[in-house]
Amino acid sequence: MALIIKVNDRDNVVIPVQDAPAGTEAVPGLKTIQDIPQGHKIALNDLKKGDEVIRYGVVLGRLARDVPAGGHIDEHMLVLPEMPDLENMPWGRAAGPDHGLPANLPSAFEGYEVPDSRFAGTRNILGIMTSVQCVAGVLNVAVQKIKTELLPKYPAVDDVTALNHSYGCGCAISAPDSVIPIRTLKNLMRNPNFGGEIMVVALGCEKLSLDMLLEPHENNPENVIVLQKQAGFKAMIDAVLSMAEKKLRKLNERRRVTLPLEKLCVGLQCGGSDAFSGITANPASGYASDLLVSAGATVLFSEVSEVRDGVQFLSGRCGSAEIAGKLLSEMKWYDSYLERGGADISANPSPGNKAGGLSNIMEKTMGSIAKSGSAPISGVLSAGERVSQRGLIFAATPAGDFVCGALQLASGITIQVFMTGRGTPYGLAAAPVIKVSSRTDLKNLWDDIIDVNAGTIADGTETIQQAGERIYRLIIDTASGRYAPFAEKYRLYNDICVFDPAPVT
Ligand code: CA
Numbered sequence: 391m392a393l394i395i396k397v398n399d400r401d402n403v404v405i406p407v408q409d410a411p412a413g414t415e416a417v418p419g420l421k422t423i424q425d426i427p428q429g430h431k432i433a434l435n436d437l438k439k440g441d442e443v444i445r446y447g448v449v450l451g452r453l454a455r456d457v458p459a460g461g462h463i464d465e466h467m468l469v470l471p472e473m474p475d476l477e478n479m480p481w482g483r484a485a486g487p488d489h490g491l492p493a494n495l496p497s498a499f500e501g502y503e504v505p506d507s508r509f510a511g512t513r514n515i516l517g518i519m520t521s522v523q524c525v526a527g528v529l530n531v532a533v534q535k536i537k538t539e540l541l542p543k544y545p546a547v548d549d550v551t552a553l554n555h556s557y558g559c560g561c562a563i564s565a566p567d568s569v570i571p572i573r574t575l576k577n578l579m580r581n582p583n584f585g586g587e588i589m590v591v592a593l594g595c596e597k598l599s600l601d602m603l604l605e606p607h608e609n610n611p612e613n614v615i616v617l618q619k620q621a622g623f624k625a626m627i628d629a630v631l632s633m634a635e636k637k638l639r640k641l642n643e644r645r646r647v648t649l650p651l652e653k654l655c656v657g658l659q660c661g662g663s664d665a666f667s668g669i670t671a672n673p674a675s676g677y678a679s680d681l682l683v684s685a686g687a688t689v690l691f692s693e694v695s696e697v698r699d700g701v702q703f704l705s706g707r708c709g710s711a712e713i714a715g716k717l718l719s720e721m722k723w724y725d726s727y728l729e730r731g732g733a734d735i736s737a738n739p740s741p742g743n744k745a746g747g748l749s750n751i752m753e754k755t756m757g758s759i760a761k762s763g764s765a766p767i768s769g770v771l772s773a774g775e776r777v778s779q780r781g782l783i784f785a786a787t788p789a790g791d792f793v794c795g796a797l798q799l800a801s802g803i804t805i806q807v808f809m810t811g812r813g814t815p816y817g818l819a820a821a822p823v824i825k826v827s828s829r830t831d832l833k834n835l836w837d838d839i840i841d842v843n844a845g846t847i848a849d850g851t852e853t854i855q856q857a858g859e860r861i862y863r864l865i866i867d868t869a870s871g872r873y874a875p876f877a878e879k880y881r882l883y884n885d886i887c888v889f890d891p892a893p894v895t
Contacts, residue, residue, distance in 0.1 A: 668757020
């Protein structure tokens with residue numbers, strides 16, 4: 391019998407993991423009636439012209455002609471469903487059932503409480519924000535000294551990181567879209583992994599003024615160093631080290647405590663996807679996401695351009711008209727942003743996608759949406775906004791890995807799960823990143839970079855649910871400090887890339 395993958399119980403097609411020659415038994419009692427290439431769709435029953443083809447539990451299109459059971463459905467046989475316009479999206483009808491958290495899975499984690507914070511930290515890190523790129527050189531020297539001279543004295547603190555970025559000056563600070571980079575930086579330094587400690591290194595003449603980053607009660611010499619007020623380089627370094635030591639002393643008092651998963655905020659992202667991503671790593675992570683949401687955790691998924699063409703399915707999972715309305719306004723904003731830049735908004739499948747069995751944009755997009763599982767969507771965030779709801783949240787961000795990473799950190803994630811097919815050594819300094827491969831080949835090649843292999847689903851050694859439970863357990867172990875993902879172990883940290891849709895001056 392061939393190895394086949396069926397993602398959703400409602401699906402009336404299955405996908406063979408390897409080429410399935412005519413006569414291959416696809417499911418018990420059903421043989422393929424023609425050669426079916428790897429990753430292409432096999433009809434599970436006799437389908438007539440006009441019938442719906444269902445994969446990922448959604449209608450990919452209607453058949454342009456009859457296809458008997460065991461037959462091949464390729465891209466020429468599918469008529470795309472009518473795309474509803476953005477003004478008239480359905481909502482609240484399509485969320486999957488909550489199966490609850492199986493009793494054998496952990497329902498708590500060991501995290502760091504943060505005063506006045508909805509979420510707890512998974513790490514204990516001193517994060518030093520900059521208000522402009524001009525100070526980065528000085529801060530980098532200071533951080534090296536902090537790491538070697540101070541950090542060893544405070545063993546309960548995991549790390550110190552400079553939150554360097556390219557924003558702060560030379561930007562159109564009063565342009566309407568500047569709200570995005572400004573709130574991203576303001577919220578980023580409030581990530582729960584920084585324990586509520588505020589420390590900013592400023593230059594003194596930048597456009598991003600301290601009152602834009604800080605509340606009035608925070609904007610004082612306890613939290614802010616202005617380099618133009620320091621008497622030379624040595625005084626700058628001394629000032630940073632002196633403030634850092636005070637903050638480290640406080641952070642060193644923090645201890646992990648057992649917390650309910652209501653205190654955990656997890657981000658999901660993919661990068662370097664391949665034909666297997668939508669059938670292995672993404673649905674397995676989606677299953678883990680459903681488990682997290684069942685257990686009370688908050689999960690953010692993002693990447694507008696990855697989900698734009700399936701927006702009606704996301705809208706269908708929104709818990710209220712208001713949430714659906716915000717989802718649609720985010721999509722419209724992104725459409726107009728791309729249009730201004732002369733970019734194509736559609737993620738039409740490439741010839742390579744089609745050869746791999748992805749018939750149309752719906753099928754390609756559903757493979758990406760699969761990482762969000764099937765839970766109802768309980769909130770939508772604009773880029774860089776802090777999360778204020780619990781459950782599954784769509785945080786509208788670009789798909790670029792570092793931009794999405796920075797924005798999810800600003801929104802409040804304290805751990806990220808990253809699905810990859812082609813492979814990337816991506817990592818974040820501010821939160822642990824668990825990397826999930828879509829193929830066993832990649833895990834074998836990058837055994838000390840990939841944390842979880844979801845290629846087992848395509849190999850037939852695990853189901854989506856089993857791989858999903860494994861990812862769930864690793865999320866809890868990582869959040870609790872019992873497991874350090876490879877990116878954290880080797881400190882493979884990418885730069886913070888701020889999303890600035892406003893003009894650069
Ligand atoms: Ca990405």
